[in-house]
Amino acid sequence: MAAKAKKKIKKKKNNLLMIAVSFAIFLFLSVIGGYFALLYAGDMMIEQNEQKLKDLKIEPTVIYDKNGQEMTSLIREKNREYKPINEMPKVLIDAFLAVEDKRFYEHKGVDMVRIGGAIVNDIKKGSLAEGGSTITQQLARNVFLTLDQTFWRKTKEMSIAIGLERRYSKDQILEMYLNRIYLGKGEFGVQDASLYYFGIPVDHKDFTIAKAAMLAAIPKAPTTYNPFNNPEKAKLRRDTIIRLMHEQGLITEEQKLAAQAEPLPKKSGEIADSTLKKGYRAFFDNMVEEAEATFGVTEEELYRGGWNIYTTFDPKVQDAMVEEYANAKNFPKDGAKRGVESSMIVIDAKTGGIAGMMGGRNYAPKGFNYATDMKRQPGSSFKPIAVFAPAVNKDINKWNANSQLSNKRQSFNGYEPRNYNNRYTETMSMNRAMIDSANIPPVWLLNEIGVSESLEYLKKVGIELTPNDRNLAIALGGLDVGTSPLEMAQAYTPFVNAGVVSEAHSITKVENKDEGVVREYQPKQSEALKPEAAWEIHTMLEKAVQEGTGKAARISGRHVAGKTGTTQSIAGDSKANKDAWFVGYTPEYVGAVWMGFDPEDKQHLMHQGSSMTAQMFSKVLATALKGVPSSDFVRPAGAVEQKEVEVEPELQLAADMSFDPSTNKLMVVLSWIGGADGDTYDLYRIGENGERQLISAGMKETSYVDVLDSPKQYQYQVVPRNAQGEEGTPSKTVPIDSKKLENLINQDPGHNEEGNDQGQNPDGTENGNGEIPPDQGTGGTGEHTNNGDGSQPPNPGTGEVPPDIVNPDPSQTDGSSNEIKLPPPPQEEGQNQFPDASNG
Template sequence: MAQAKKKKKKKQVNKWILLIIGFAVFLILSVIGGYFALLYAGGKMVEMDENKLRDIKLEATKIMDVNGKELSKLYVLEDREYVTIDKVPKKLVQAFVAVEDKRFFEHNGVDMIRIGGAIWKDIRAGSAVEGASTITQQLAKNVFLSHEKTFWRKTKEVSIAINLENRFTKDQIMEMYLNKIYLGHGAYGIKAAANYYFGKEKAEHLDTLTTAEIAQLAAIPKGPSIYSPFNNPAKSKERRDTIIRLMAEQGIITVQEKEAAQQEPLPTKKVTEGNSYQAFLDYVVDEAEERYGIAENELFSGGYQIYTTLNTDVQDAMVKNFANAKNFPKDGKTNQVDAGMVVLDAKTGGIAGIVGGRNYVHKGWNNALSLHQPGSSFKPLAVFAPALDTGKWHAGSQLSNKRQSFNGYEPRNWNNQYSESIRMDKAVQMSLNVPTVWLLNEIGIDKSLKYIKDFGISLDPTDRNLSIALGGLHKGTSPLRMAQAYTAFTNGGVVKEAHAIDKIKDLRTGKEEIRPVKETQVISPNAAWEMHELLRNAVQSGTGTSAKMKNWPVAGKTGTTQSALSSKANKDAWFVGYNPRYIGSIWMGFPKEDKGHIMYDGSSKTARLFSIVMQEALKNEKPLDFERPNGVSERHEVEENQEVATTPPALSVRLTIEGSQPVALLMWDDANEKTTGYDVMRYLNNPESAEKISSKQSGKTFVDQVKEGVLYKYFVVPYDENGNPGSPSNIGEVSTKQLEELLQNGENQHEENNSGDSHNSTEGDQSPNNGSNGSSEQEGHGNTDNSGNSNSTPQGLPNGNNGGNNQDNGQGHGQVNGSSGNGADPNASQRPADIPDPNQSTDPSQ
C-alpha cells in the first residue's frame, strides 16, 4: 500500500516536471518563434517600404528654368542631396558614433549592454533619463515609423533595426543615417545642415568642416531646437564642447585639437535662400498635381526634375520693381497698396514670371491668382473682339455715343463728353463706356458670354447683364486669366493655356512626361489682328501711354473700378498688355478698402510698372516688331464724313503772377483746321473726375487762378462744328516747387510744363492723368515713358490716372455698390453703382 502511494506520488512529481519542462519548452519556442516572427515582420516592413530607403538617396526635386538651368530645389523642410559614405569625413562619422552609439560597429542593431545600463540609470533616477536607441534603431524609426511612443512601436523599431543589420553593411547603414537625420531648422542630413549652418553648399565641401563644426552637427540630434546655435547659443556651445571632449577621450582628436576647437566661435549667421521665386514654385507644385497627377508629398520626397517656363530675367525684374515703393501708390494707414503680376510668353503661354504680392509668403495669398474686377481691361474680351469676329463690325464702324438708357442702365463716359456717334477705334482709344455698352447690346449678351468662356474666364451666373461690357463682374477675374485671354491677340485668335511646366523627368526611372498645352481658336486671325491694332493704338495715343517702351512696340488696355468710399478714388487698377515677347497682366489695390486705405491713383501706375518691368526684363534682347499673321491684311475702312485721325492739341502750362495772385497760364497749338472750339478740363488726382472750367471756347489760351497749396492738372478737348470731340491734349501741370519759388521771388516766372515733356500721355482710361514722370500721384502717364523718352502726344485721351471709376471702365458710371445683386457676397468685388442688379435682366430683347 505504502509502496503504491510512493509510486503514485512519483508519477505526480514526474507529471509536474513534464508540465514545467513542457511549459519551458513552450516558452522557449514562443520566444524563438516570436523572435523569428519579429524578424519576419521587420523584414516584411523593410521589404514592403524599401522605396523609403531609396527615397532618402534621391536629391531634392530640382526645378529648372526655361533655359534648363537649376532654379531651385523643391522641399518643405528637407534639402536632401544624398552624400555617399566615401565623401563623408572620417572624423564626422567618429563624432556621431562617439555621442550617439559608441558600440555601433560591434552590435547587431540592438545594444543590450546599453539597454541594461539605461534601465539601471532610469531605476536610480526614478524616471526615464537615458536613451538606448542605437544608430540603426534611429534609422529604423526615422524611415519606417511614426514618432508615437508605444511598446509596439519600440518593438517594431527593434525588429526593423535587426533586419536592417542583416540586409546592409555598417557603412551602408551609417550612410543612410547621416543622410536622414534631422539636424534642425528644416535641415535633413549632414549636407543640408552643413550648408545651413556653415555655408558648405556642396558635398565636396564637407571635407572643409572643422572639428568644432563637426562636433556642432553631432550635438544637434539629441534636441534640434534646444541645441541649435541660433536658438540657444549657450546650451549649444556647452553640448558641442562636451562632444569635443568625448572625441579627445576616445582618441579621435588630440588634446591640443580639443582646446583649439573649444575656442572656436559658434556660427552666427546662416546662409539663406531668397524667396524671389516662391510664388512661381508654389504654382509649379499645384500644376504638377493638377496636370501631371503628382501629389505634393511625392514631389517633396524627391527624385524629380521639373523643367519650367520661368525666365529669370523676367522674374528678377518683377521682384526688383515690386520692391521699389516709388512704383506704387501711397501706403494706407496700416497697410500698403498691394499688387500681383504675371508675365506669359506671348507665343506659348508659358509663365515667365509671377509675383503674388509685395510681401508674398510661401502658400500665402496670391494677387496674381485671386479675383478682382477688371474694369475696362475686360472690354476687348467681352465686346470688341467678339464684335470684330462677327465680321459685321470693324475699326472704322460708327458706334452710338449719345447719353441713353438700356432698360434702366445708364452708363456714362468718364469725361462726360458725348456725341451722336464715334468710330470704334476712337472709342477703344479713349476708353469710352457708352459706345462699349451700346455695342454689347447690339451683339447680344449670350454671344459675349460664350466668347468670354472660350477666352478661359469663368463668370458668375449673375454676370448675365450689360455691365460685363465694362468689367463689372460679380466675383471678378485674375491677372493670370486675363493674361491667358490676351494670348489670343498674339497668336492669331488662339488662346494658349497658361502653364508653368514643360515636362517632368522621374530620376528613378529616367522617364520624361510632357502634357500638351490646351489651345483654343476663339476668334479669327483677322479679328485678332484688328483687335491688336486697336490695343496698340490705345497705348500709342490713348489711355495706355504710360506703358510705352523704348524701342519695343506695346499694345494693351488699362482698367479701373471706382472706390465705394470716394468718387475720386479707385478700388482696382489694371493694365493688361504685351510686346512681341511677353504678355503682362498687373492688378493693384488695397486688400481691404476702408477710410484709412483708399487708392487715389489709377491704371497709369500699373501701365507704367508694366513698362518698367518689361524694359528691364528685355534689356539684353534685340527689339522686335509685331508680325502680322500670314493671310491677314490691314484694313482701312473709313466711314463717310468721319475723320480718320486728328492730331491732339499740344498743351503747355506756365506759372506766372497777375498782380499778386499766382495763376496758371495754359496755351496750346492745334493744327486741325476742323476744330471750332475747346473744352478746358482740370483735376487733382483723378483725370476721370475732371471738371470743365471752360466750354467750347474758340481761343487757344486760358488763365486759371491757382489757390495756395492746390495744384491742378489740365488738358483740353477739341470739338468740330458738329460737336464731335477730337483727341484730348497731353496733360499739363505745375509743381509745388515751382509755386514756392514763384511766391518767394515775387516776380513773374514762367515755369513751363511742356507737353512734349513729361506731361503727355493721356490715358483715356485713366483719363488724362498722365502724370509726371510717375512721380505724381496721378499715374505718371505722360511724362516720360519709362525708357526715358518723352511720350508722344497722345491722340486718344488725356493721359492720366485711371480715374476712379470703373473709370475707363465706364465707370463714369461708376460708383460701386458694396454688393452685386441680392445676397451680396462680402468677398466679391464691388460693383459700380450704375451697374444694374445682376438679377434684373438688362438685355433689351427680354
C-alpha cells in the same frame, strides 16, 4: 424512356459538379499562386533596393529654368538626425498609431479590414483616392515607389509591405517609418520636424501630447495642415487626433482637454528649404502646385528627391520684376500704415509659358498669391475680351474698328452706364471707343450681340464666371466675383497669337532620376478667335497705347499693345480707386499688372489710376527685353489692314443763362464738345426773324459768353472749320427762351432793394460763397451720385468715374440681347459690384 431521362439529368449534374470543383481548385491555386507571386515580387524589390532603407541621404530635386540652367534645388544641406524608437516618447508613437494604423501590431503588413472599407469607397468614387494603407505600406511606398494612384502601384505596395513584415520586426518598421515620414517644409522624420516646428527634440521634457498630435496631423496633407500657414485647419486636424487618442484609451479626458487647449506653435523664422533666390518664391510655389495637378508629382515626392523639373521660368523677366517691385516710387503713396498691394504675371506670347510672377509686394512662402489666387474687378481692361472680340469674331463686316457704335446717354432696361467725362455723342467708332475707353459704346454693343455671345467667348479664353455674370455690366468689367492677373494675361494671348489662346503653365517636363520616368507637358491651345478678328482687335489695342489711355505702357523702340482698367472705391471716397490694371503685350510677352488695397478702408484709398500699372508694365518689359532685337507684330494671313474711316465729329452745343445784377446784363453761357483737333469755330446768333449774325469767328476755345441788353428769343449755332479753313457740319441750333430770361431778372434772389448780393440761394439756404448748391439728382443709385445731373464726379487725378448701376427689371430673362440681371450687392468689404467707368 423515363429511366434514360433520369440518367441524362444525373450525368449533367455530375458534369456541372465536376466543372464547379475544377473551377474552385483553379481559383484556389490561382489565389495561392498569386499570393506567392506577390511575396516573391515584394522580396525581389526589397533585395534590389534594401540599401534605401538604411541610407538617409536624399538626392536633391533640381528645378531648371527655360534655358536649362538650374533655378534651385529643393534639399537644403544638413545632416538629418535619425532617432531610435526607444528614444521616442510614447505619446508620439500613440498619436501616429491612433490616426494612421491603430491595428499596426495585429496585421501582417496589410490590414484587410481597413482595405475592405477603402475599396468600397474607391468603387463608389471610381478611383483609388481612399486611404487604407498601413504604416508598413506607407513605408514601402515612401522608400520604394512613387505616389501615383494606380491599381498596379497599390499591388506593388502591398507585396513590399508583406515582405517587410517578414524581414523586420514591428518596432523596426515603425522606427524606419517615423524617421522617413514627410512632415512639410522639406522636413523628413519626426526629430527634424520637431526641431523645425517646436524648436525642441522629440525626447525633450516639453514635448507634449499636443505637439505629438500636431506632427501626426501633418502627413495627410503637409501644406494644408502646416500650423504656420493654415493654423485653423491645422488645429482642427490636431484636435481630431487628440480625440482619437482619447477614444482609443491612450489618454485621459483631462489630458485630452489640456492638449486641445494648448496653442499652436508660433513661427520663429523661415528655414531655407531650397537654394531659391529671393523674389522667385511665388513662381516656385505655383510650380509645385502645378506639378501635382498636371503631372501627379506631389510636394512630398519633390522634397523626397530624385526629380528634374524643367520650367518656363525666365530669370531675366523675374529679375526685372523683383527690381521694380523693390522700388517704392513705382507704387501710389496712399494709405496710413500699409502700402498699396500689387501683383504681376508675364507669360510667353506664343506658348503661354509663365516667364515670371510677383505674388505680391511682400509675398510669403505658400501664402496668398495675388497673381493667381486673387479675384478683383478688371474694369475697362475687360472690354476687349468681353465685348469687342466676340463682336468682331461674330461678324467682322458688321463689327470692326470703323463701326459706329451708339454713344448717347441711354438706359438699358434700368442699367445706366456713363462715360467717365460725362461727354456723349450720337455715335463713336469702335476704334475711338477703345482708345478713349468710352463706356456707352461697349455696353450698347454687348446689348446688340447678346450677353450669351460674350459668356461663350470668355469661357474659351479661360475666364471663370458665375451665373450672376449674365448681365450687361460685364462689358465694363463688373463681374460677380472678379478675375486674376493670370486669367487676364491668358485671355489676351489670342490677340498676339492669330486668335489662338494658350493655357498658362510653368512646367514643360518632369523626370524621375531613379525610374527614368519622363512626363512632358502637352500644350493646351485652341482657336478662340478667327485670325482676322484677332488682328482687328490688336490694331485697336496698339492704338490705345500709342495715343490712348495706355500711353504710359509705351516702350521706346518697341511695339506694345494693351488696355488699362480701374474700378471705383467703395470705402466712401468717390474720388478714390479700388483697383488699377494694365493688361498688354509685346510680340514676345503678354503681361498683366494689378494694384490696389486689400482690404480697402477709409484710411487706405488709392487716388491714382491705371497709369502706374501701365508704367510698371513698361519698366519691367523694357528691362527684360534688353538685348533682344525689336520685332513687330505679325499680321495673320487673310487679315485685312482696314483703313481708318474718317468720321466727322459731331458738335454738341449747350447753353445756359444767368443774370449779372451788378451790370443789369443777361448772359448766355455757351459751350460745345465734339470737335476735331486743330479745328476753329464760328459762333452765330439767330434772331427771331431768322437773321443770322456772326458774333465770334476763328475761335480756338470751346466756350463763349454772349451778353444781352434785353431778353429776346434767340437761337445759337457753332460751325467748325478745319486747318484748311474748310467749313464742317454745324451743330444743331440751341434756342434761348426769352421768358426764362425775364424770370432771371425778376426772381434774382440775391438782388435786394440796395442791389447787394446777400449770398443766398433761391431756397433760402446759404453756401457761404453765394453759390447755389448743385441738385443732387436722381440718376443711378442715389448714394453714388452727387454731380447735379445724377452723375458721379470724376477722379481729379485720372478723370475716372464708374457708372451708376440701377436695379434692372427683375422680370428680364436669359436668352435675349436685352438681358440684364445684375450681380447682387457686395457681401463684404473689398468686393465692388460697380464696374469701371474710366478712361483706363
